[in-house]
Amino acid sequence: MRLRMEKFIKEQQEIIVRELEKVDGKKFRRDEWTRENGGGGMSCVLQDGIVFEKAGVNISVVYGSLPKPAIQKMHANHKMLDPSMESLDFFAAGLSMVLHPKNPMAPTVHLNYRYFETANPDGSSQAWWFGGGSDLTPAYLFDEDAIHFHKTLKTACDSHDKTYYPRFKKWCDEYFYNKHRGECRGVGGIFFDDLDDSESDQENTFAFIQDCLKSFIPSYLPILEKRKDMPFTAEEKDWQQIRRGKYVEFNLVHDRGTAFGLNTPGSRVESILVSLPLTASWKYMHEPEPKSREQRLVDVLKYPKDWV
Numbered sequence: 001m002r003l004r005m006e007k008f009i010k011e012q013q014e015i016i017v018r019e020l021e022k023v024d025g026k027k028f029r030r031d032e033w034t035r036e037n038g039g040g041g042m043s044c045v046l047q048d049g050i051v052f053e054k055a056g057v058n059i060s061v062v063y064g065s066l067p068k069p070a071i072q073k074m075h076a077n078h079k080m081l082d083p084s085m086e087s088l089d090f091f092a093a094g095l096s097m098v099l100h101p102k103n104p105m106a107p108t109v110h111l112n113y114r115y116f117e118t119a120n121p122d123g124s125s126q127a128w129w130f131g132g133g134s135d136l137t138p139a140y141l142f143d144e145d146a147i148h149f150h151k152t153l154k155t156a157c158d159s160h161d162k163t164y165y166p167r168f169k170k171w172c173d174e175y176f177y178n179k180h181r182g183e184c185r186g187v188g189g190i191f192f193d194d195l196d197d198s199e200s201d202q203e204n205t206f207a208f209i210q211d212c213l214k215s216f217i218p219s220y221l222p223i224l225e226k227r228k229d230m231p232f233t234a235e236e237k238d239w240q241q242i243r244r245g246k247y248v249e250f251n252l253v254h255d256r257g258t259a260f261g262l263n264t265p266g267s268r269v270e271s272i273l274v275s276l277p278l279t280a281s282w283k284y285m286h287e288p289e290p291k292s293r294e295q296r297l298v299d300v301l302k303y304p305k306d307w308v
Contacts, residue, residue: 104240137186
């Protein structure tokens with residue numbers, strides 16, 4: 001499974017980068033890196049493009065020993081891990097992506113799919129699980145975009161288990177939530193953190209992960225094509241910057257993946273923080289105008305909708 005997941009994410013990274021380069025017209029910078037403690041990856045980043053202000057499509061395949069702080073953070077969601085252990089051998093492979101378009105009418109999108117395995121002292125597999133998801137974060141809400149995005153994800157889920165989409169949609173709304181703001185980060189999608197042998201066998205779960213990742217291009221590119229050239233005002237660009245500030249708040253304050261990465265020895269900080277936008281702003285006591293498009297977005301973020 002380690003080798004198959006590595007092969008799959010490398011193939012998907014190439015496909016996605018190629019498609020995004022067609023849309024933007026500029027090429028991604030490709031940085032291959034190695035981790036001193038074991039493994040490495042490829043970061044593909046497009047900064048200050050024609051369509052994308054910042055876009056990152058990264059893969060990592062890393063292994064080694066988890067220190068106690070990382071084990072304790074993971075124990076909250078993986079009870080089979082002993083939080084008193086001083087270290088634990090692990091393997092992790094995943095593809096993560098965040099795209100921040102320049103046009104405020106075009107939504108930010110995030111995706112992450114990963115495989116994680118821990119090992120016993122003799123090298124045998126102790127536990128494995130898959131995690132991931134994809135979610136949409138608009139500055140300006142077009143209902144048809146949210147519907148299309150969710151429908152595409154639902155189709156991928158339904159082909160495996162009809163309970164997946166409602167479960168993982170709810171999980172997404174609850175996870176990507178800025179508790180200190182009382183609102184979701186965006187209009188959601190799907191999210192799951194620990195699909196293991198208690199859920200399904202490894203082959204079926206891997207097939208599900210593959211279908212979810214392959215659904216990214218049809219879920220997002222049609223939305224981007226519709227919105228990337230729309231006219232916008234300076235005030236609308238300002239609102240996008242304010243919303244991006246909220247995005248940054250979630251990633252730095254609440255996101256478990258960021259915390260895990262920064263607590264893992266030898267991690268590549270540039271790859272972990274590539275999800276942050278090139279620009280964002282924080283205005284003191286800023287509130288949108290009542291009954292405005294901006295206020296409608298905030299209302300939806302406070303009370304998530306069922307889009308399909």
